[in-house]
Amino acid sequence: MAKGSTSIVIFGATGDLTQRKLLPALFNLRCKGHLSANTNILGFSRTPYSDEEFRQVMRKGTQEFGDLAVHEDEWDAFAQDLYYISGDLGKPEDFIRLGQRLDELEGDAYPHDRLFYLSVAPRLYETAVKNLGASGLAQEDGGWRRVVIEKPFGRDFASAQALNGVVHQVFNEGQVYRIDHYLGKETVQNLLVFRFANAIFEPVWNRNYVDNVQITVAEEVDVGDRAGYYDQSGVLRDMIQNHLLQLLTMVAMEPPSAVDADALRNRKVDVLKAIRRWTPDEVNQHAVSGQYRGYLDEKGVRPGSTTPTYAALRLYIDNWRWHGVPFYLRSGKAMAEKISEVVIQFQSPPHVMFSLGPGQKLTSNVLSICLQPDEGTHLMFEAKVPGQGMETRSVDMEFHYESSFESQVIPEAYERLLQDALEGDATLFIRGDHIEEAWRIIDPVLDTWGNSAAPPVHIYEPGAWGPKAADEFLSQDGRRWLQVCGVHGEGHA
Amino acid sequence: MAKGSTSIVIFGATGDLTQRKLLPALFNLRCKGHLSANTNILGFSRTPYSDEEFRQVMRKGTQEFGDLAVHEDEWDAFAQDLYYISGDLGKPEDFIRLGQRLDELEGDAYPHDRLFYLSVAPRLYETAVKNLGASGLAQEDGGWRRVVIEKPFGRDFASAQALNGVVHQVFNEGQVYRIDHYLGKETVQNLLVFRFANAIFEPVWNRNYVDNVQITVAEEVDVGDRAGYYDQSGVLRDMIQNHLLQLLTMVAMEPPSAVDADALRNRKVDVLKAIRRWTPDEVNQHAVSGQYRGYLDEKGVRPGSTTPTYAALRLYIDNWRWHGVPFYLRSGKAMAEKISEVVIQFQSPPHVMFSLGPGQKLTSNVLSICLQPDEGTHLMFEAKVPGQGMETRSVDMEFHYESSFESQVIPEAYERLLQDALEGDATLFIRGDHIEEAWRIIDPVLDTWGNSAAPPVHIYEPGAWGPKAADEFLSQDGRRWLQVCGVHGEGHA
Numbered sequence: 003m004a005k006g007s008t009s010i011v012i013f014g015a016t017g018d019l020t021q022r023k024l025l026p027a028l029f030n031l032r033c034k035g036h037l038s039a040n041t042n043i044l045g046f047s048r049t050p051y052s053d054e055e056f057r058q059v060m061r062k063g064t065q066e067f068g069d070l071a072v073h074e075d076e077w078d079a080f081a082q083d084l085y086y087i088s089g090d091l092g093k094p095e096d097f098i099r100l101g102q103r104l105d106e107l108e109g110d111a112y113p114h115d116r117l118f119y120l121s122v123a124p125r126l127y128e129t130a131v132k133n134l135g136a137s138g139l140a141q142e143d144g145g146w147r148r149v150v151i152e153k154p155f156g157r158d159f160a161s162a163q164a165l166n167g168v169v170h171q172v173f174n175e176g177q178v179y180r181i182d183h184y185l186g187k188e189t190v191q192n193l194l195v196f197r198f199a200n201a202i203f204e205p206v207w208n209r210n211y212v213d214n215v216q217i218t219v220a221e222e223v224d225v226g227d228r229a230g231y232y233d234q235s236g237v238l239r240d241m242i243q244n245h246l247l248q249l250l251t252m253v254a255m256e257p258p259s260a261v262d263a264d265a266l267r268n269r270k271v272d273v274l275k276a277i278r279r280w281t282p283d284e285v286n287q288h289a290v291s292g293q294y295r296g297y298l299d300e301k302g303v304r305p306g307s308t309t310p311t312y313a314a315l316r317l318y319i320d321n322w323r324w325h326g327v328p329f330y331l332r333s334g335k336a337m338a339e340k341i342s343e344v345v346i347q348f349q350s351p352p353h354v355m356f357s358l359g360p361g362q363k364l365t366s367n368v369l370s371i372c373l374q375p376d377e378g379t380h381l382m383f384e385a386k387v388p389g390q391g392m393e394t395r396s397v398d399m400e401f402h403y404e405s406s407f408e409s410q411v412i413p414e415a416y417e418r419l420l421q422d423a424l425e426g427d428a429t430l431f432i433r434g435d436h437i438e439e440a441w442r443i444i445d446p447v448l449d450t451w452g453n454s455a456a457p458p459v460h461i462y463e464p465g466a467w468g469p470k471a472a473d474e475f476l477s478q479d480g481r482r483w484l485q486v487c488g489v490h491g492e493g494h495a
Numbered sequence: 496m497a498k499g500s501t502s503i504v505i506f507g508a509t510g511d512l513t514q515r516k517l518l519p520a521l522f523n524l525r526c527k528g529h530l531s532a533n534t535n536i537l538g539f540s541r542t543p544y545s546d547e548e549f550r551q552v553m554r555k556g557t558q559e560f561g562d563l564a565v566h567e568d569e570w571d572a573f574a575q576d577l578y579y580i581s582g583d584l585g586k587p588e589d590f591i592r593l594g595q596r597l598d599e600l601e602g603d604a605y606p607h608d609r610l611f612y613l614s615v616a617p618r619l620y621e622t623a624v625k626n627l628g629a630s631g632l633a634q635e636d637g638g639w640r641r642v643v644i645e646k647p648f649g650r651d652f653a654s655a656q657a658l659n660g661v662v663h664q665v666f667n668e669g670q671v672y673r674i675d676h677y678l679g680k681e682t683v684q685n686l687l688v689f690r691f692a693n694a695i696f697e698p699v700w701n702r703n704y705v706d707n708v709q710i711t712v713a714e715e716v717d718v719g720d721r722a723g724y725y726d727q728s729g730v731l732r733d734m735i736q737n738h739l740l741q742l743l744t745m746v747a748m749e750p751p752s753a754v755d756a757d758a759l760r761n762r763k764v765d766v767l768k769a770i771r772r773w774t775p776d777e778v779n780q781h782a783v784s785g786q787y788r789g790y791l792d793e794k795g796v797r798p799g800s801t802t803p804t805y806a807a808l809r810l811y812i813d814n815w816r817w818h819g820v821p822f823y824l825r826s827g828k829a830m831a832e833k834i835s836e837v838v839i840q841f842q843s844p845p846h847v848m849f850s851l852g853p854g855q856k857l858t859s860n861v862l863s864i865c866l867q868p869d870e871g872t873h874l875m876f877e878a879k880v881p882g883q884g885m886e887t888r889s890v891d892m893e894f895h896y897e898s899s900f901e902s903q904v905i906p907e908a909y910e911r912l913l914q915d916a917l918e919g920d921a922t923l924f925i926r927g928d929h930i931e932e933a934w935r936i937i938d939p940v941l942d943t944w945g946n947s948a949a950p951p952v953h954i955y956e957p958g959a960w961g962p963k964a965a966d967e968f969l970s971q972d973g974r975r976w977l978q979v980c981g982v983h984g985e986g987h988a
Contacts, residue, residue: 036883192879199877199887201844202699202860211698260848261885351694355753367695379892381874384692386685388896388905390529390914392754394692397899399872401892403881412881421883 006145007040007111008424009104013091013130014122015045015056019152021063023183024121027416029064029072032080036421042107045086046100056086069414091122091130097137104139113145117423120151127151128168135172150179150423153244154235155432158448159441166434179423180432184245186415189373189403191430193252193344194261196371196379203369204257206348208323213366216330216345216484217249220337224294224464225311230302236309238451241333243444247274248432249373250329253344254319263428267436274439276321285450286457288316292469293459294336308459310451311335314472316479317443328479332472336464341488342373347481356392365396372487377403377412380486380493398486398493499638500533500604501917502597506584506623507614508538508549512645514556516676517614520909522557522565525573529914535600538579539593549579562907584615584623590630597632606638610916613644620644621661628665643672643916646737647728648925651941652934659927672916673925677738679908682866682896684923686745686837687754689864689872696862697750699841701816706859709823709838709977710742713830717787717957718804723795729802731944734826736937740767741925742866743822746837747812756921760929767932769814778943779950781809785962786952787829801952803944804828807965809972810936821972825965829957834981835866840974849885858889865980870896870905873979873986891979891986 031037045056065072087103089096108114134140140147156162225232251270258265280288292312312334348367368382380400387393460469476482486493524530538549558565580596582589601607627633633640649655718725744763751758773781785805805827841860861875873893880886953962969975979986
């Protein structure tokens with residue numbers, strides 16, 4: 003009996019993502035010896051490429067966007083396993099042809115495992131999945147069948163639920179790998195290690211010690227040539243529903259018994275289920291929208307569009323651990339700095355035993371987990387100012403991922419995730435119920451802001467930290483947005 | 496009525512301490528405007544100096560040992576208030592003369608405050624105090640009278656108690672300032688700020704989270720020309736009874752309601768009282784002595800001397816907070832590095848949810864408070880190693896006092912303490928009951944080691960980290976000595 007084989011079918015093989023992320027990731031995996039020997043990669047798209055033409059295009063992309071140098075011989079070895087088939091996702095007969103091509107490539111290898119990667123426009127997910135089902139390609143026959151589905155997964159709860167329905171007619175949940183590439187990032191996974199491989203943080207990781215949590219994912223770029231897509235989507239769908247809620251669940255979840263797909267994802271869904279849902283009235287009180295000045299002039303944006311390019315939310319997690327602790331989420335485009343940061347602000351010491359100067363008060367401790375740009379952690383704590391008396395000042399205890407692990411290249415998120423999917427580890431992929439719960443949290447905000455009676459979106463200057471209303475939003479709670487990492491962060495004072 | 500005056504009388508004015516520490520500190524205080532205008536400094540010793548000769552000698556010392564540049568005009572202004580009287584501590588009539596000289600200097604100033612600084616050999620403390628009493632100089636007459644007493648304060652519990660008895664016949668406890676210059680160090684005071692101006696450390700600062708505490712005060716130098724004195728004293732009296740137990744009380748005490756002399760010192764004495772006292776049998780089990788090879792050849796050391804130049808102790812604090820947590824203390828001369836460090840090793844996480852590699856285990860968190868050489872803090876915690884899987888490794892989050900407060904010169908301990916004594920703040924001085932309790936802890940070890948049936952002192956090589964027995968001492972507990980700061984520390988891997 004021949005050895006088994008693995009086929010990776012990429013739908014949307016001529017798209018940007020394939021060239022920029024998927025092929026460079028697969029090439030890296032091969033160079034590092036992480037792809038099993040008998041692995042074929044088969045691109046599927048409408049463009050009429052030959053195998054050779056496809057290889058040329060992919061080589062160019064990998065050279066341009068990959069993080070490993072592309073050596074001639076390594077590429078040649080890799081490219082031998084690269085194939086292409088031209089087809090239309092909407093045509094069942096093209097899936098039959100796809101099946102025949104796979105059979106040819108796999109030969110008498112057994113078992114033959116197949117990974118279907120949907121790197122196509124979201125509106126095509128259903129068609130693709132249905133045709134995978136109808137053609138029998140999803141049928142397991144000793145080898146496994148898995149499908150990777152890119153984000154966005156739905157536009158709201160109803161559409162996500164419908165899509166899950168379609169997917170589950172063809173694949174069981176264990177075969178479905180919904181990607182949020184944020185989960186493939188080293189620093190996001192490090193959140194787990196930080197919380198649960200250390201004994202000293204967990205005791206203070208609750209309402210008794212934490213005053214509030216702030217999660218910021220800010221982009222410096224504006225919508226650019228994605229304006230047409232973006233205008234249909236907005237920051238809630240583009241960032242908050244997926245990335246920011248992911249981070250929130252990692253920060254807030256109870257310790258799982260193991261880091262495996264079931265245990266970890268159960269604890270994450272627990273968090274989403276415990277998040278208080280806002281009524282439309284409450285949305286106006288607990289969410290701030292913003293749009294950068296100039297957005298309306300971007301090509302592809304509808305005249306008078308009220309699509310938010312910035313949002314800030316105040317969420318509460320109604321459980322024992324987090325009762326009463328606000329989680330502030332914010333994300334936006336055209337902001338002052340590209341930054342992803344989780345900030346835990348602790349409560350002030352219960353009793354101040356030092357005689358402080360007039361107007362002086364102790365600064366409460368702040369722990370910052372910086373995802374980018376300078377991956378690492380900062381702990382702001384009070385230290386004594388040299389000299390007579392007991393004057394204190396905030397100082398920064400810091401750790402930078404890069405300087406500690408300089409010899410190791412931090413792998414790209416897609417590299418990690420593709421390998422996990424090939425190995426059948428769904429821990430870092432989004433489960434269907436997670437997606438739906440996340441939409442349930444965002445839907446009231448989408449609905450309220452989409453309503454004609456909605457208050458106008460706040461305009462902010464490009465390069466600002468969002469609209470002024472977002473600052474007032476926190477100052478009315480007696481708090482302010484904290485930024486510790488990045489060039490303007492307090493960790494770099 | 497004239498303004499008040501302050502007189503500082505230094506007994507032992509021609510000694511090393513006066514030249515190296517006291518005068519430079521007083522000069523600094525004057526330059527920084529921290530000495531009140533009408534302050535006279537009067538040196539007292541047997542050497543027959545004139546005021547002018549004394550000023551010359553002090554100027555030389557201040558230039559050589561002080562940390563501020565000595566400007567001509569500043570020194571001249573300062574030196575005007577510098578006087579000298581030659582006298583013998585044992586002669587009551589010399590105290591009468593001292594009183595007359597003080598009256599002259601103070602003129603019709605009122606009130607006149609007087610600080611008596613005993614910078615003399617410990618055997619002279621009693622005589623000096625008695626004569627201060629007999630001469631009426633200790634008598635308060637509207638101005639205050641205070642006495643500063645250098646260490647060592649007694650050689651054991653009995654002698655310390657006797658000395659306290661003599662002191663208290665002349666001064667009430669509120670007038671007595673027993674110095675342990677360790678308490679004047681910025682980084683030691685920062686221990687208070689670190690623990691009590693931050694809300695996140697105190698919750699884990701107890702038996703539920705701390706595995707053990709290690710306090711190291713290591714010296715690189717050998718006994719040198721202090722051998723004669725040292726051989727009568729040894730490391731227990733020279734370092735452990737004072738400095739290391741001071742550090743221990745700062746680390747272990749309950750939060751005081753205020754940082755004042757009463758509240759703070761009550762909490763420190765509470766700790767000493769709760770330390771389990773060892774029987775002679777237990778001493779051999781809970782203490783290790785060492786003597787560096789070559790000590791017996793030092794000039795002034797008695798032939799066959801068993802005086803320890805190294806000691807390691809295991810202490811338990813029998814109270815609610817610290818039940819079962821060992822406090823390991825070690826100090827020695829001729830060791831690998833000059834280092835003073837408090838290390839808190841936390842317990843391991845209660846549950847390891849990551850699938851670790853074979854033989855791999857999580858390193859428990861370590862907090863290091865480095866007093867010297869690189870004053871600061873290190874927090875060793877686990878972070879994810881970049882790459883597939885969830886491998887973890889210890890990394891170092893660090894803060895360095897110097898880089899955060901670069902514009903501020905860290906003042907010398909004596910500067911701080913002299914100012915405190917002049918201002919009547921005894922918070923950073925040792926109270927009589929503290930001294931006695933500290934001796935009660937050390938006495939059993941002194942007695943056992945001084946006994947002819949004592950096991951021989953362990954010899955260690957100069958430049959080592961003490962004798963091998965000290966390593967076995969911890970390894971039998973399943974632990975090892977931790978060093979995070981300093982050039983060989985794990986924080987500098």
